[in-house]
Amino acid sequence: xxxxxxxxxxxxxxxxxxxxxxxxxxxxxxxxxxxxxxxxxxxxxxxxxxxxxxxxxxxxxxxxxxxxxxxxxxxxxxxxxxxxxxxxxxxxxxxxxxxxxxxxxxxxxxxxxxxxxxxxxxxxxxxxxxxxxxxxxxxxxxxxxxxxxxxxxxxxxxxxxxxxxxxxxxxxxxxxxxxxxxxxxxxxxxxxxxxxxxxxxxxxxxxxxxxxxxxxxxxxxxxxxxxxxxxxxxxxxxxxxxxxxxxxxxxxxxxxxxxxxxxxxxxxxxxxxxxxxxxxxxxxxxxxxxxxxxxxxxxxxxxxxxxxxxxxxxxxxxxxxxxxxxxxxxxxxxxxxxxxxxxxxxxxxxxxxxxxxxxxxxxxxxxxxxxxxxxxxxxxxxxxxxxxxxxxxxxxxxxxxxxxxxxxxxxxxxxxxxxxxxxxxxxxxxxxxxxxxxxxxxxxxxxxxxxxxxxxxxxx
Ligand code: C5P
Ligand code: ZN
Numbered sequence: 235x236x237x238x239x240x241x242x243x244x245x246x247x248x249x250x251x252x253x254x255x256x257x258x259x260x261x262x263x264x265x266x267x268x269x270x271x272x273x274x275x276x277x278x279x280x281x282x283x284x285x286x287x288x289x290x291x292x293x294x295x296x297x298x299x300x301x302x303x304x305x306x307x308x309x310x311x312x313x314x315x316x317x318x319x320x321x322x323x324x325x326x327x328x329x330x331x332x333x334x335x336x337x338x339x340x341x342x343x344x345x346x347x348x349x350x351x352x353x354x355x356x357x358x359x360x361x362x363x364x365x366x367x368x369x370x371x372x373x374x375x376x377x378x379x380x381x382x383x384x385x386x387x388x389x390x391x392x393x394x395x396x397x398x399x400x401x402x403x404x405x406x407x408x409x410x411x412x413x414x415x416x417x418x419x420x421x422x423x424x425x426x427x428x429x430x431x432x433x434x435x436x437x438x439x440x441x442x443x444x445x446x447x448x449x450x451x452x453x454x455x456x457x458x459x460x461x462x463x464x465x466x467x468x469x470x471x472x473x474x475x476x477x478x479x480x481x482x483x484x485x486x487x488x489x490x491x492x493x494x495x496x497x498x499x500x501x502x503x504x505x506x507x508x509x510x511x512x513x514x515x516x517x518x519x520x521x522x523x524x525x526x527x528x529x530x531x532x533x534x535x536x537x538x539x540x541x542x543x544x545x546x547x548x549x550x551x552x553x554x555x556x557x558x559x560x561x562x563x564x565x566x567x568x569x570x571x572x573x574x575x576x577x578x579x580x581x582x583x584x585x586x587x588x589x590x591x592x593x594x595x596x597x598x599x600x601x602x603x604x605x606x607x608x609x610x611x612x613x614x615x616x617x618x619x620x621x622x623x624x625x626x627x628x629x630x631x632x633x634x635x636x637x638x639x640x641x642x643x644x645x646x647x648x649x650x651x652x653x654x655x656x657x658x659x660x661x662x663x664x665x666x667x668x669x670x671x672x673x674x675x676x677x678x679x680x681x682x683x684x685x686x687x688x689x690x691x692x693x694x
Contacts, residue, residue, distance in 0.1 A: 235355045239375040242323050242348045246272070246376055249303035249321075252280040255296065257287075257308040257365065258535035258599065260393025260528035264366035264386040265307035265325065266540070267547030272373040272380060273305075284540035286599060287672070288313040289628065296322070308365025308390070311351045312652070312663035320346030325368035327352050327359030327394075328664060329648040352406065360641075360665045361397075362405035366390025370410060384414035386547055388510055393528030395606075395668075398445075399638050401427060401507025411510070418514070425509045426478075426490055432523040435475030436462065440493075445610035446501035448493055452612075465489055479522075519554060520561070521546070530557050533564030536599040564600075571596045571604045572611075581614055586690040588614060589621040589682060598626040602633035602670060609635050619647060619689060623678060629660060630678060632671040634685075641666045644692045654684040 246252070252273050256266030266282050273280040281301070285292050288309055293316045296304050303321045310317075311326040315333040330353050350368050352359045363371075370387035373380040387410045388403070397403050402422075403411050414420035425431065428443045440451045440458040450457050462469050467485050469475060481489065490506070497505045510524035520526040534543035537560050545553035571592070575581060580590040590608075592601055605622040608614055619636035632655070634647045647669035651662035655671035658681050662671025673681050 235350070235371075236375070238348065238350055239372055242325075242350060242372050243375040245303060245321075245323060245348060246276060246278075246305070246372075249278055249301075251301045251303070252278050253296075253299045253301040253304045254280060254282045255292070255304065255306045255309065256282065256284055256540075258284045258540045259308070260531040260535070260543075261365045261390035262308040263531045263535050263540055263543040264390035264393065264528075264547060265364075265369040267544050268366060268369045268373050268380075268383045268386050269305050269307050269325075270544065271383060271548065272369075272376055275380070276376065282544065284535065284544075285309065287670075288316070289672075293317065307369045311349065311353075312648075314347060314349060317347060322347045323350070323372070324348070325350045325365065325372050327364050327368060329353060329359065329646075329652075329666070331663075357405065358666075360394075360667055361399050361407075363407055363410070364391045364394045364396055367407060367410055371406070374413070381413050381417050382419065384410050384417060385419040385512055388414055388420060388524055389527045389531065389547075392510065392524040393531065397508065398504075401503055403508070403510075419512060421511045421513055423509045423511055424507070425486075426493060426505060427507050427509060428478075428505075429525055429529070431478040431509065432526050433518060433520045434477060435469075436467075436478055436481070437469055437475065439478050444607070444612070446497055446504050447612045448496050448505075449498075450496055451493070461492075465492065516551070519551075521554075529564075530561060532603070533557070533561040536597065536603075537563055567597065567600060568604065568607070571600065572607065575604070575608060576613075581608065581620075583615065583618075584682070584686055586686045586693075587619050587621055587682070589623070591623040591678065593623075594625045596622075596624050598624040598631035601631060602635065602668065605633045606635045606668070609637065619645065621682065621685060625675070626672065629672045630675045632660075632662065632673060632681070634664075634669050634671075636667055638667055640693060643694050645689065646692060650685055650688045650692070654681055654688060657684055 254269045256262045270282045297319050306324045310324040311328045311330045314331040352363050366387040391403055391407045430439045437458045441455050443452050494502050512522050515521040520530050531543040539560055542553050542556045574595050582589055601622045601624040605620050609620045616637045622633045624631045636645055646666045648664045651669040651671040655662035655673050658673050658677035660671055660673030664670050
């Protein structure tokens with residue numbers, strides 16, 4: 235990998251000008267920012283574009299771009315055989331296109347692509363390193379002083395839930411965590427792993443806890459207030475709600491101990507583990523905690539405003555106001571999406587899969603997040619994957635999510651989405667635990683039948 239990274243670094247140094255294409259999710263925006271800053275520091279004329287996915291138009295834009303080099307981040311691996319031009323670097327972690335072979339020259343000649351993806355080196359792109367991570371490793375190969383961008387790769391990894399299986403980051407991600415912490419940008423905390431330590435009022439932090447749920451506190455507003463009361467922990471400081479990180483270490487330890495008792499020994503390793511803080515970020519912004527930082531980026535990218543996310547990653551704090559507006563919108567949309575599914579009893583269970591069709595009620599860029607939240611809500615089966623549909627401009631968007639334990643038993647949602655979508659005239663791909671597709675709207679039933687067959691044949 236280091237040899238390939240060094241070769242790509244030379245390609246970047248030699249480029250006349252660079253077109254950077256990146257994904258709109260948290261990992262993609264972090265990756266795009268790392269590439270943007272790297273190109274800027276090299277003094278290259280460059281342009282950054284964010285894309286929801288590799289559509290036909292994106293392929294066309296890449297193949298016909300004027301720039302001497304196209305750098306595709308957190309996207310591209312699944313569609314390598316579509317690219318026909320020379321001068322492409324891909325730093326991605328999605329499952330690679332099986333039709334593409336490195337240095338393939340016999341029938342086709344896709345020799346112009348430098349493909350930097352953990353799968354090529356025998357690693358698993360769903361937890362060992364993410365798109366921003368691969369982009370950062372290339373940036374570091376360009377110039378070791380780009381180590382100050384390592385923390386952005388940590389945001390990307392956490393944004394793609396790469397920390398969820400081991401309650402912390404491992405493998406190549408670990409190397410990146412160590413880079414960021416050696417540079418003074420990151421601190422590893424051993425803490426509860428719930429969302430919102432930095433910005434959620436403590437009562438809501440407890441109430442909205444999920445994955446795992448805290449019996450008696452999750453979804454129980456009065457239970458949370460009673461809990462704080464019984465622990466002798468003040469909820470407010472002068473009229474203002476305290477957040478988890480405002481608690482004294484003694485208060486936090488006591489509360490953690492009690493919460494882990496409630497969660498029970500089986501779930502303890504999911505509830506408690508490593509969390510990543512960025513001590514140089516201003517307090518209360520949501521940028522001091524990696525999970526919250528990722529959510530700030532997601533709430534920009536998934537609402538057609540990835541540029542605001544990019545500005546934040548570039549340290550432009552004046553973008554925070556726009557980000558806050560996006561985040562409020564994201565919060566509203568997610569919460570109405572969750573109630574829409576629940577109130578209308580949309581979730582349907584089959585033998586090997588469960589699914590819902592959100593129609594036009596949930597944005598296609600957010601339906602995957604919602605599917606993941608439904609799966610970890612404790613209100614549906616965890617032992618089968620969830621498939622969600624939402625209307626999109628070019629057909630029906632599909633998002634699929636599964637529990638990691640199913641992947642351990644053989645499930646690969648990326649191949650399920652790719653195969654099933656292609657059989658009904660669509661396209662798809664992604665990761666073993668989270669994948670997606672776009673299919674013709676009138677093929678949903680047929681698609682579900684195929685998905686169910688594939689899932690049942692994969693899982694032991
Ligand atoms: O959109 P969603 O969050 O469900 O996507 C899950 C994963 O599947 C993402 O990593 C995305 O890039 C990938 N995907 C893909 N091809 C598609 C749709 C999604 O590779 N057509
Ligand atoms: Zn990613």
